[in-house]
Amino acid sequence: MSLLEVDGVKVHFPVKKGILFDRTVGHVYAVDGVSFQVEAGQTYGLVGESGCGKTTLGRAVLRLVDITEGSVVLDGTDLAKLPEEEMRTFRRRLQMVFQDPLGSLNPRQNIESILSEGMAAHGIGSNQDERREKIKTILAKVGLPANSLARYPHEFSGGQRQRIGIARALVLEPDVIICDEPVSALDVSIQAQVINLLEELQESLGLTYVVIAHDLAVVRHISDVIGVMYLGALVEEAASDKLYEAPRHPYTKALMSAVPVPDPEVEDLRARILLTGDLPSPANPPAGCRFHTRCPWKQETRCATERPELTDDGTGHKVACHWTAEIEAGTVSRTGGEVVGAVREELDDRLPVEPTL
Structure with a gap:
C-alpha cells in the first residue's frame, strides 16, 4: 500500500449570486476527479x-479546503x-x-x-x-x-x-x-x-x-x-525521466516544447508547439476532452464528446488521450496549432539531459 493515495478527488466551489449571495448558480470545477499515489x-x-x-x-x-468527492488515504x-x-x-x-x-x-x-x-x-x-x-x-x-x-x-x-x-x-x-x-x-x-x-x-x-x-x-x-x-484533471503521469524523454499527451508535448534550452543554436532551430485559443474557464469546462479546444490533433467526432480516461500503457506511463498511439505513429493529422522551427538531427545530442538550476 502507498503511503498517500488520492482517489477521484473533486473540489467544486459554488458560484453564488443575489443580494445576500444566497443563490447558487453554478460551480467552479477547480479539481475534477484526480487520482495518484505516492510511495514512502x-x-x-x-x-x-x-x-x-x-x-x-x-x-x-490537507483538508484546508473541503473535498466535494473522493478520498485522501494516508497510511490506510x-x-x-x-x-x-x-x-x-x-x-x-x-x-x-x-x-x-x-x-x-x-x-x-x-x-x-x-x-x-x-x-x-x-x-x-x-x-x-x-x-x-x-x-x-x-x-x-x-x-x-x-x-x-x-x-x-x-x-x-x-x-x-x-x-x-x-x-x-x-x-x-x-x-x-x-x-x-x-x-x-x-x-x-x-x-x-x-x-x-x-x-x-x-x-x-x-x-x-x-x-x-x-x-x-x-x-x-x-x-x-x-x-x-x-483544467482540474491529470492528463499524463509517468516517471520523471520517461515523461521528459517521451511526452505522449499533446498538452505535455506543448509544455515541454516551451522549456528554454541554454544553447542559442538549438533554441532557434528546435520545434515548438504553439497552442491556439485561451484556457477555458473552470466554471464552464468544455465537454469531452477538456484539452480539445486547444489541441493540435483534435478529432471533433470523439474528442468533443467523450472524455478520455487516464490509461496505463502497461509500463506505468499513463495518458488521457483518445489518439495517443495514432499520434505517435503519425496516422492522425494535425487539425490546429502551429509548429515553429525544426530540430536538426545533428543537434539532438546537444539537448541538456539535466536542467540548469
Missing part, C-alpha cells in the same frame, strides 16, 4: 499552467471522512510549505514563536525550553543560525524565509510535506539552494514530498514521478 520516501511532482488546480488539490489533501486512513477533531492528529503527519515565504509567516511573531506554535498545539515538548532546543536543531538542519530565534520574518531574505517555512513543517516530524511552488518567489541561485536542501532533508529524514510547481526544470530535478494537470 518518494517525490511526486505536479505541473501545469496557472489556474489548472494544482494548489487547490494540495490544499484539499481516509482523511476525507475524518471529523475535524480526529483530523487534527493527522495534520501533524501532513504539512505544507507555502508559495509565498513572507505572506505565510506572521510578521508580528518572532521565529521562535512561529516554530513553537504548532509544537505546543500538538503537545511536542513538555515546556518551552525543550521546544526551543528542538527548534535550534531544526534551524541548523535548514542552514540558519540559532540567533535567528528572536528575529522577525522581515529581517530575513527570501531564501531564508523559505527555509523558515521548511523548518516550521519539519518541527512537527511529518511523514508527507506538500511543497506549493517552493522556489517560484526566489532568485535562481537561491532556488538551487532550497531544492538541494529539500533533497538532503528527504535523504536524512526519510521524507515524502508532493511538489507543486510550474517550473518544469525544477520538477524534473527533484521528482521521481510527475503528473501533468490541465
Whole structure:
C-alpha cells in the first residue's frame, strides 16, 4: 500500500449570486476527479499552467479546503471522512510549505514563536525550553543560525524565509510535506539552494514530498514521478525521466516544447508547439476532452464528446488521450496549432539531459 493515495478527488466551489449571495448558480470545477499515489520516501511532482488546480488539490489533501468527492488515504486512513477533531492528529503527519515565504509567516511573531506554535498545539515538548532546543536543531538542519530565534520574518531574505517555512513543517516530524511552488518567489541561485536542501532533508529524514510547481526544470530535478494537470484533471503521469524523454499527451508535448534550452543554436532551430485559443474557464469546462479546444490533433467526432480516461500503457506511463498511439505513429493529422522551427538531427545530442538550476 502507498503511503498517500488520492482517489477521484473533486473540489467544486459554488458560484453564488443575489443580494445576500444566497443563490447558487453554478460551480467552479477547480479539481475534477484526480487520482495518484505516492510511495514512502518518494517525490511526486505536479505541473501545469496557472489556474489548472494544482494548489487547490494540495490544499484539499490537507483538508484546508473541503473535498466535494473522493478520498485522501494516508497510511490506510481516509482523511476525507475524518471529523475535524480526529483530523487534527493527522495534520501533524501532513504539512505544507507555502508559495509565498513572507505572506505565510506572521510578521508580528518572532521565529521562535512561529516554530513553537504548532509544537505546543500538538503537545511536542513538555515546556518551552525543550521546544526551543528542538527548534535550534531544526534551524541548523535548514542552514540558519540559532540567533535567528528572536528575529522577525522581515529581517530575513527570501531564501531564508523559505527555509523558515521548511523548518516550521519539519518541527512537527511529518511523514508527507506538500511543497506549493517552493522556489517560484526566489532568485535562481537561491532556488538551487532550497531544492538541494529539500533533497538532503528527504535523504536524512526519510521524507515524502508532493511538489507543486510550474517550473518544469525544477520538477524534473527533484521528482521521481510527475503528473501533468490541465483544467482540474491529470492528463499524463509517468516517471520523471520517461515523461521528459517521451511526452505522449499533446498538452505535455506543448509544455515541454516551451522549456528554454541554454544553447542559442538549438533554441532557434528546435520545434515548438504553439497552442491556439485561451484556457477555458473552470466554471464552464468544455465537454469531452477538456484539452480539445486547444489541441493540435483534435478529432471533433470523439474528442468533443467523450472524455478520455487516464490509461496505463502497461509500463506505468499513463495518458488521457483518445489518439495517443495514432499520434505517435503519425496516422492522425494535425487539425490546429502551429509548429515553429525544426530540430536538426545533428543537434539532438546537444539537448541538456539535466536542467540548469
